Ligand SMILES: Cc1cc2nc3c(=O)[nH]c(=O)nc-3n(C[C@H](O)[C@H](O)[C@H](O)COP(=O)(O)OP(=O)(O)OC[C@H]3O[C@@H](n4cnc5c(N)ncnc54)[C@H](O)[C@@H]3O)c2cc1C
């Protein structure tokens with residue numbers, strides 16, 4: 001096979017970028033050289049920005065717009081070659097240090113103090129640094145993505161949206177809110193349960209409550225998002241309104257992860273694994289959230305009008321109501337998915353019952369409630385979403401977390417499957433089975449399997465990125481909000 | 490249980506094999522020389538350009554084949570004995586096999602057409618059809634260091650794919666065509682011009698009104714260029730030949746089956762022999778729809794024939810109906826779709842009128858064909874615009890008028906969301922054209 005040659009300017013900008021990264025981590029060393037660390041950090045970030053924008057220019061500007069995936073299946077970095085392993089290792093190492101050995105990052109963190117001071121009035125923390133780098137990545141690679149897909153208005157608008165939500169909602173607003181009201185915990189308005197699974201944690205609720213009306217307002221908004229706003233939007237537009245237009249994890253995957261989307265495994269086997277994982281995580285997160293609220297209520301019997309048992313009963317009735325609704329409205333689906341549905345409901349009901357009898361103030365199922373939280377936080381919040389989810393982009397594709405681990409995607413996916421007007425329509429018999437759509441679907445959906453049978457694609461995991469429709473050389477696929485939500489199995 | 494032998498695991502043979510294997514009536518043998526697993530020939534260009542691996546072009550997961558009862562044989566069928574109902578197969582790497590059948594289906598596809606040129610055997614000359622062609626092209630054109638100039642002889646759909654492939658490796662490409670405009674053997678001039686402009690905007694030079702006389706060489710091994718009919722010469726390290734394809738049926742010459750260009754079949758896709766059928770690129774209809782051709786070497790037709798024959802074999806008599814013509818392609822970044830009939834200049838009758846519109850940048854264009862007096866809508870060519878097939882089939886079924894089609898054009902809209910709406914501009918042009 002041919003060895004793909006990058007151009008000299010692409011190589012030069014890559015080198016520049018690596019230099020910038022090196023400088024960033026070395027910025028602590030600068031202090032001993034009496035160079036202000038903020039100057040070093042500033043230059044490092046500028047170098048990185050220059051590198052990404054320059055690389056974009058070198059790669060796409062000489063060509064007219066159109067789908068440009070040349071050599072993706074050949075290049076070492078994008079086809080699991082040496083460079084892919086090197087970058088996966090480096091990214092993973094960064095996450096491990098960030099989560100568990102942040103002391104090593106101390107000098108680098110200090111380099112961000114002046115930026116942090118100007119936003120929130122507080123010195124930088126490791127999470128501020130992470131947030132800043134994350135946002136920068138989405139913005140810069142967002143520009144790259146927009147240039148690459150500049151012929152498609154859907155892609156351009158969607159990417160601008162992702163960049164906007166990351167910069168304003170995830171990064172700037174929480175910092176400003178912290179300046180306005182020091183008691184307020186970090187709150188990303190666009191992030192909702194179960195993504196911010198800590199929303200209902202005792203300490204979190206308390207700090208909201210102590211932040212008075214703004215805090216209570218935010219808490220109410222959080223609850224409203226889950227039960228009202230999100231289902232309505234998903235009904236109208238599919239889960240894409242969140243996963244590929246708003247979400248930060250999705251934002252990074254779409255922009256920085258764009259070069260790796262074809263690595264997502266689209267075998268039937270991985271689809272099976274995906275369903276197992278996503279359903280288990282859904283059950284786990286529901287149980288542990290209910291458990292935490294339950295023990296919080298046990299702890300504060302006087303403060304709230306709702307008693308722990310009434311709370312559990314309410315949750316159970318909600319569950320029953322949802323199941324009944326699905327049974328009456330989507331019988332065909334239930335018939336097909338009966339086993340899965342029964343297992344999920346069974347485990348949940350058993351869980352709630354167990355909770356009622358086996359929990360006290362500090363224990364859920366006889367397990368200390370905070371250890372349950374921290375175990376989830378560790379395995380799902382840190383290891384999965386960070387280390388594997390982002391660190392393994394060059395090996396497993398850019399949406400591993402979204403596909404196998406994200407509880408939010410699981411809930412939205414269920415909604416998408418059961419009641420949404422969103423689907424990907426196939427243009428009758430036009431498919432030539434070339435495989436571009438399946439290869440470039442970051443969620444590992446075998447789009448071609450549907451397209452070559454002239455069937456519409458209505459899959460729970462589809463995040464509506466629209467790339468399948470973009471890479472299809474025959475214009476076979478179209479994302480639409482006009483499907484009849486009733487006819488589907 | 491009937492023994493069904495299918496020769497060729499392209500889209501025709503593979504689709505049929507999967508359909509039949511679902512029925513307990515048949516034991517299916519699928520014989521093919523090219524590859525162990527069915528891959529998509531239409532995606533060969535994406536393999537070369539590095540968009541896809543060959544495995545990613547396989548329309549079904551390998552497990553589908555491995556778990557199916559289909560007996561797959563890698564080998565070349567070299568002879569057919571009709572009296573004994575027996576095939577002779579040269580197996581890949583392992584000797585000869587004789588196989589008996591109750592029903593035989595020939596789905597051997599096409600091969601690239603070459604003229605009687607001198608020196609076609611030279612290294613650096615290739616058509617593009619089989620995997621072996623792709624391997625050859627790959628070895629001749631590793632990068633622009635090995636190969637600075639390339640020529641593509643002929644300007645059909647495969648030719649333009651060849652040009653895009655070479656262009657992706659920064660090789661300078663010229664297309665040599667016999668016609669005055671690109672693909673004007675099929676497209677009306679307005680459309681041919683649009684495509685040609687697009688090709689030129691991508692840096693491909695289209696050399697029109699040119700015929701190739703033969704290939705040149707310095708060392709007797711590698712090609713060094715071509716000689717044209719006006720005796721001028723063009724230099725090249727690679728010459729791609731794409732002047733069309735022809736049915737891949739030479740092994741049948743002594744079989745006694747009735748052949749023309751392809752294997753002649755009736756409306757049940759049955760050959761002159763009762764137990765033998767032919768589908769896909771190699772099948773030629775004895776009686777074709779007046780609006781269609783007897784030999785149509787396209788993916789869709791191969792798949793539709795396979796589906797029709799499955800029904801015929803499983804449930805009894807089923808007639809293959811050609812229906813409305815449709816096709817699609819992509820010229821570099823310009824997508825093309827066609828539904829119904831739009832004739833080129835040479836074939837166009839006086840009664841066939843065309844309304845052509847394109848935007849000023851010539852990145853979108855549409856040609857609508859209709860009958861002058863009755864205003865009956867005949868067909869559409871679309872460039873840079875995606876149109877819904879079902880809507881156009883409905884209009885063709887209903888014998889809709891051109892006015893209805895233009896008026897309701899939005900309902901056939903299939904462009905991605907937020908795309909600029911061109912219909913207002915188009916309708917405006919249509920009205921001023923008609924008044
Ligand atoms: C580069 C390229 C791009 C194309 N793009 C398009 C497109 O965009 N749209 C479209 O509609 N069509 C396109 N086509 C045409 C389309 O691919 C063919 O019409 C289609 O593949 C025909 O399918 P088939 O099953 O009849 O034959 P094939 O796909 O040719 O399969 C026949 C198989 O039989 C094998 N075989 C032949 N003889 C023997 C023998 N004696 N013994 C054993 N095995 C044998 C061959 O090796 C081959 O594997 C394209 C073709 C090419 C080459």
Ligand code: SF4
Nearest residue numbers: 441462463465466468
């Ligand atoms: S099916 Fe298409 S739109 Fe959905 S996730 Fe896959 S590539 Fe994106």
Ligand code: SF4
Nearest residue numbers: 431432434435437472
């Ligand atoms: S990209 Fe388009 S033509 Fe290719 S397999 Fe997918 S739907 Fe079919």
